[in-house]
Amino acid sequence: MERQTPTTTPVPAPVPVWALFRLFLRLGLTAFGGPAMVAYIREAVVVRRRWVAEDAFSDGVALCQTIPGATAMQAAAYAGLRAGGARGALAAYLGFGLPAFAIMVLFAHLYEGAHDLAAVAAAFIGLKAIVCAIVAHATLSFGRKVVHDPRDLSLAVAAGGFLAAGGSPIVAIAVAALLGLSLFRGVTPTEPPVNAAAPTSGATRTAVALATGLALLLTLLYFLAPSLFHLAALMVRVDLFAFGGGYASLPLLLHEVVEVRHWLDLATFMDGIALGQVTPGPIVITATFVGQLVAGIGGAVVATVAMLTPSLVVLLAAASHLDRLRGSVWVQRALRGVLATFVGLLAAVLLHFLQTTPWSPVAAAVAVAALVALWRGVDLLWVVAGGAAVAAWLL
Numbered sequence: 001m002e003r004q005t006p007t008t009t010p011v012p013a014p015v016p017v018w019a020l021f022r023l024f025l026r027l028g029l030t031a032f033g034g035p036a037m038v039a040y041i042r043e044a045v046v047v048r049r050r051w052v053a054e055d056a057f058s059d060g061v062a063l064c065q066t067i068p069g070a071t072a073m074q075a076a077a078y079a080g081l082r083a084g085g086a087r088g089a090l091a092a093y094l095g096f097g098l099p100a101f102a103i104m105v106l107f108a109h110l111y112e113g114a115h116d117l118a119a120v121a122a123a124f125i126g127l128k129a130i131v132c133a134i135v136a137h138a139t140l141s142f143g144r145k146v147v148h149d150p151r152d153l154s155l156a157v158a159a160g161g162f163l164a165a166g167g168s169p170i171v172a173i174a175v176a177a178l179l180g181l182s183l184f185r186g187v188t189p190t191e192p193p194v195n196a197a198a199p200t201s202g203a204t205r206t207a208v209a210l211a212t213g214l215a216l217l218l219t220l221l222y223f224l225a226p227s228l229f230h231l232a233a234l235m236v237r238v239d240l241f242a243f244g245g246g247y248a249s250l251p252l253l254l255h256e257v258v259e260v261r262h263w264l265d266l267a268t269f270m271d272g273i274a275l276g277q278v279t280p281g282p283i284v285i286t287a288t289f290v291g292q293l294v295a296g297i298g299g300a301v302v303a304t305v306a307m308l309t310p311s312l313v314v315l316l317a318a319a320s321h322l323d324r325l326r327g328s329v330w331v332q333r334a335l336r337g338v339l340a341t342f343v344g345l346l347a348a349v350l351l352h353f354l355q356t357t358p359w360s361p362v363a364a365a366v367a368v369a370a371l372v373a374l375w376r377g378v379d380l381l382w383v384v385a386g387g388a389a390v391a392a393w394l395l
Contacts, residue, residue: 015051015083017091023049024076024095030384031096031280036138036346037072038064041079043141051083058146060319062338065173065345067318068239069311070246070282073097077315086202086316093312097304100281101288105300107275108292129363130387132353133370139346151183152340159344164351172341180337181330207316214309221302228295228302234261235287235306242311246283249307253286263294284308366390 023044031037038061045051052060057079064074073096080092147153159172214236221229234256242249250273257263264272272289279285284307291303357363370387 014085015088017084017087020080020084020088021091021095024080024092025098027076028096028099029280031072031100031282036135036349038075038342039138039142039346041072041075045079045083052079053082056082058339059335061342062335063318064315065169065338065342066177067311067314068242069308069315070242070284071345073246073282073284073308074311074315077312078319081203081316081319086206089203089312089316090206093308097281097285097308100279100285101300101304103279104275104281104285104288105292105297107279108272108289108300111271111275111289112293126363126366126387126390128353128357129359129367130370130384132350132357133367133374133387134384135346135350135353136371137374139343139350142346143343146336146339147343152336152343155179155183155337155340156343156347159341160347160351161344163345163348169341169345172344173338176337176341177334178337180333180335180340184333184336203316203320207313210309210316211313214306214313217302217305225298228299230261231291231294231299232302232306235291235303236310238287239284239307239310240314242284249284250286253290257290264290268293 027037027040027044030040042057042061046054046057060078060082061071061075064071064078067074073093076096077089077093081089084091143156147156155176159176162172163169218229218232218236221232238249238252238256241252254266254269258266258269269290272286272293273283275289276283276286285304287303287307288300291299291301293299295302366387370383373383373387
């Protein structure tokens, strides 16, 4: 029978809000690869700084996969919550998402003036190759952590194949959780850490405050700016139904923005998706692009806030109850199954980028060099900045 050593380490003092904001702002500048960034968040807050316990972070990742929203954004908020409480969650969430928002607003503005995406895409060929290396490294490192035996591996492979074939991530996660109840019968629950609820103190109150603020914003927009209200209401609905990560939001956005409301044509919408893939941050940042083209900078701000706030509210509301469930053997078994699917999700994302990257001998060499550098422990920021500079010079 497998047994896990109970965790009794006292909760450390809360990390200062500004320290969390600075760290996640830096991570947000290199947040390429979507869910792949979860592995780098773990490296920063669990391994290097020891702000969050390993078991707490792993449970948080599992939680982030079962609720709507972009996984990397949710993982950033959860890490901030465990390290610095509710304010830490807000600081991490804002810091992680701010670079993506600012860059997408700039790109959308340039796109409006030039309407020439070909030149932009050519400039980012090398960056796409580096993104493949980032996702590959994250898949390997996270897989080594959560895949313990053939049962974990079988779930990861099955989930990866299912997702690559176009299956729903939420279906894969639900099935893996159910299978985990049977596959991992030897797993016993971990005793909750001493004062485990302390790091999430204030989470529920903050969730209520954010939900109230969003409701007030929608009410004001309804009376003062109806066009922005419809934009915001759409993004709220998309975010609440985007189970399984940010990519789940794209079909919903396409249907509502292009087919139902005709705010953008299909070609322009696809250009926005392409820009979302070559900018740091979650793919849901495409909402910023849509908002900018529909209603200018005001639309970009409203669309982004409406797309990212509901899932943060759900995370904060759910996180405050997570530690109470850690003592359940059923939850432990289900969580292990869910974590295994995350490896499959990363592999599916890697396959997606490998298929869409325009490969050449130079691009392949850049990707291999980036992967070797990451494997040797070179800081992610330098890999992205240096690799992009080299690629821009050679391609």
